[in-house]
Amino acid sequence: MTMIPPGLLPEGLSDRLPPQAEASARVTRTVLDTVARHGFERVMPPLAEFEETLASRLKSAQPQDLLRVIDPVSQRTLALRPDMTAQVGRIAATRMANAARPLRLSYAGSVIRLKASQLRPERERMQVGAELIGADSVAAATEIVTVTIEALQAAGVKGITIDFTLPDLIDTLAAGHMPLSDTEKEAVRTELDAKDAGALAALGERAAAYLPLIEATGPFHAAMDRLEAWSAAHGGALDDRLKGLRAIAKPIDWDIRLTLDPTERHGFEYQSWFGFSVFADGFIGEIGRGGSYAIMRADGSEEAATGFSLYPDPLVDAGFGMVEPRRLFLPLGHDAARAAALRGEGWQSVAALSDSDDGSALRCTHWLDGPEPRPYGC
Amino acid sequence: MTMIPPGLLPEGLSDRLPPQAEASARVTRTVLDTVARHGFERVMPPLAEFEETLASRLKSAQPQDLLRVIDPVSQRTLALRPDMTAQVGRIAATRMANAARPLRLSYAGSVIRLKASQLRPERERMQVGAELIGADSVAAATEIVTVTIEALQAAGVKGITIDFTLPDLIDTLAAGHMPLSDTEKEAVRTELDAKDAGALAALGERAAAYLPLIEATGPFHAAMDRLEAWSAAHGGALDDRLKGLRAIAKPIDWDIRLTLDPTERHGFEYQSWFGFSVFADGFIGEIGRGGSYAIMRADGSEEAATGFSLYPDPLVDAGFGMVEPRRLFLPLGHDAARAAALRGEGWQSVAALSDSDDGSALRCTHWLDGPEPRPYGC
Known part of the structure; x- marks a missing residue:
């Protein structure tokens, strides 16, 4: 095999750099914060599980989507999660089987698929969502749709369309x-x-x-x-x-x-009576989706659930979630207490470490002149 | 092979449930927000890379720590990242080689090792940190140590000890x-x-x-x-x-x-002149660590860097980062505008979906009685 160039990443896996990485984190946070205000509590399932148990609960993903890992420790095949809803279902059905219903859970994390598609060139994506477990009533669907819209609006998404379906x-x-x-x-x-x-x-x-x-x-x-x-x-x-x-x-x-x-029905194969897709002006394809479905309990019976999930990175690529920070260069010998006070007011500061540090090259918008931030170029 | 019980996870991989998952996310956020105020910008490297390129940059982890994935798409062996600093170094040396120095980057994400140890029963952990690339001066070390302390204090960690070393x-x-x-x-x-x-x-x-x-x-x-x-x-x-x-x-x-x-020198093998570990009262073992080191540029030369990283979950297990939310049950027929206003004031609301929903069982601390939240049990 030839040497791999040091900066090359496998197809479909990539770095997010500033400022897109920050925007992606911001969108994820906004969604999580919005659903938290509506009582959804965070769970964090692991990146990999036994292939057998993960595959048995897959909904929007298929077993052929799984990227597999031979685990020398368990001597079993593990699979990286291609989707987190299956994991949230497992948690609800096992470790949280006795928690009061309806159970509101939220999640965010990377998911990985074996192959990219033309529509989805990324094999790894951030996924964020919320699941309401124990109900697929009209009230449950109303809450999920309402919360989805509130989260996207809080993330700055404009021109939202909700497309309903009856799967x-x-x-x-x-x-x-x-x-x-x-x-x-x-x-x-x-x-x-x-x-x-x-x-x-x-x-x-x-x-x-x-x-x-x-x-x-x-x-x-x-x-x-x-x-x-x-x-x-x-x-x-x-x-x-x-x-x-x-x-x-x-x-x-x-x-x-x-x-x-x-x-x-595309992508709604696993859903029961209700489904919805979200679109937005200036955004090609679907932002997110949700609907009602069933979770398999440990005893094999089914429990109703309603949820939604979305992928922040395409939103960021379409320009949502970007914020221009006020970035303040602190020259050598600046007033540290004043700088701390300005950080408390929302400034990002960039402290000079040597005489040669250049605030403008470090993309600062301002520099600290005595006690006052002054814009560059003025 | 025998059937795997539906709730069983591979050794060293586990779910984080409420409220610990929320606390873990809160600690991670606090660290990222603190370093962002000091000008560190977020990068998001992928979960997996070519084993060959990842192994060549490993610092605190060793090639034998890598959990490997056979990737049918690239026909190469990939490895899940056991540590994110190597990836941040790669980004600085390749895609951000021409960005002005000193370059301040932050990161947070899951890292996975092949094997757990007695000291670290988890194979997957959340890692969060910041790297200052292009400097290993006293000024750089001072900034990193100061920011580490500020981040941990903001996360509620008390009784901090910084242990310096000269690797x-x-x-x-x-x-x-x-x-x-x-x-x-x-x-x-x-x-x-x-x-x-x-x-x-x-x-x-x-x-x-x-x-x-x-x-x-x-x-x-x-x-x-x-x-x-x-x-x-x-x-x-x-x-x-x-x-x-x-x-x-x-x-x-x-x-x-x-x-x-x-x-x-334990764990500081790759560091140059300066290193530090962080400890805290009521916490067994090290919370995080940092120091100066060298990044390999694409041309094989070295660039100085200084950084720190820490693992939020042990902190959460020790009781840091937990917050008791005010959780408000909204009975059927509640005033939706009033509920929205209360969410805006920091309440988490849990809306009744049916007559049988029980706010107290859903761990609400209060219920909405007309326009006013009332504590349960009063």
Whole structure:
């Protein structure tokens, strides 16, 4: 093998440098602080677990996403976590099984996947989120959506869109009011994913009954009106779900754009009745997502949960979270007490260590002239 | 292989639960915020790197400490970082090679070692620290020691002791004023480590000349007095070093205990002229450490640096960093605007999702009675 150049990192692994690293930490902190104010308490699961137990709880990630480690100590295969929600579920189901419900937990940390994708060139990402365990009610979903929006707004994200979905909608209808065989169901799903009305109609009469779902996509209230009319015409098949969605949307501020894509399922495969994606102006792709799901208890039964998670780094890359600090150069012989007082007022100080230190080159915005900060260039 | 119980984690990897996880995050934040006020800027290196490049820069960790990952993507062996200072050095030497010096960088993240030890049962630990790159002067050391103390005090650590050492002292003396062969030097070091005066004297006249160093250990000023007298009697062999140490100690507050152990080298093997360990009352072992060292530039030359790092979790286990939050239960139908205002005043709120939610079981300290928080049990 050839020598690896000293600065080269493996594909998909990279350094975050100033000021992006600081901005990334700031976004993470803001999300954690926001959810903490709503009673979510921090957990810190380990970076790696036994592959077997981790894989059994994976939700948005798949076993083939795992980067594996042969552990000489346990003589087992470990896997680095590709996602933290599975770990939070494990904690809720085992060590915190007896904690009162609903249990509100938050988390932040690096997650690693085996492979990058074109959409996600990074194999390691920071993930931050909150999970409400013991409830998947409308009230739980409302809290999670509200907290998600509050956290993103606190992080400076503007032009937020929440896109609602009903992940198990097709399963529910196919098993009830609008029967489909498993084969038909897969075909219907494929055409709904492609939003291909012609192909859906061509699948036959039972499949064609699902056609109105394609049109019930787009701006929330118009799409809901259509779905509600359709539900009423089908014996109220979706009334409970739609009533729930209306209740979740109700407390959301008017400046948040709401959309509905009732049959969207990409990435929501593991979710139960409710899911949502978050988008923002000037940001390509999804910022974060959440919804309701089930956690496996230690006895094999299921416990309802609702949560959200997001990835701060793409937000930072899109320019969110950046703050220009007031950075103050302290010349040799400066007044240390005055400098400490200014740090207390929010200044970052950079103390000269020798005559040759150059405050301007060290990206200071000001220098301490006697007791007063003076801007460079004035 | 037998099935792994669902809650079991690999040896040395564990979950941090509330409230310890929150306390750990709080200590880390406090350290990062303190160093940020002194101009240190955050970097975030990746969790894993090519084993070859990471191992070449390891300082306090050894290649045998590395937990390895076979990476199917790069077809190379990666290693999880056992320490972040090596990564910060790499960043300074490569991507930030052209940034103005002195370069102040901070970092925080998980580090993983292959094996736990009796002293360190955890294989994964949070590490946080700051590195001042481009200087190992007395001024640089003074800044690092001062900032370390300020960060720990801000994190609530009481009864701090700083233990100074001169890591390359024996090398310097053996190569200069008090010559020793390599064999003699190793023997002298062993006996100095053991503080065994008898065995040191028995090594012969040249080794016995090092005897006074054993006595120059303990409370800082008394030990310095002895060392200074000894240096004066040996042609000023150590005068520069001792003058430097006095200057570093001078601005340190009277309530910090200072000690000197001039020949201590455990864990300081990679450090140059200056090192220090931090201890605290009620805390077994070392909280953190720092000192001067050299970073390898891309062209193979060396650049001076000074830094410190510490591990928040043992501090949390010793009871530091814990804060009792005011936790407010919000009954169904509470005034949402009032709840938001109280969150703005620092309350954590826990909103009822159903009639059966029990604020007291959810560890709330208060509940919202109309507009007013009332303590439980009153």
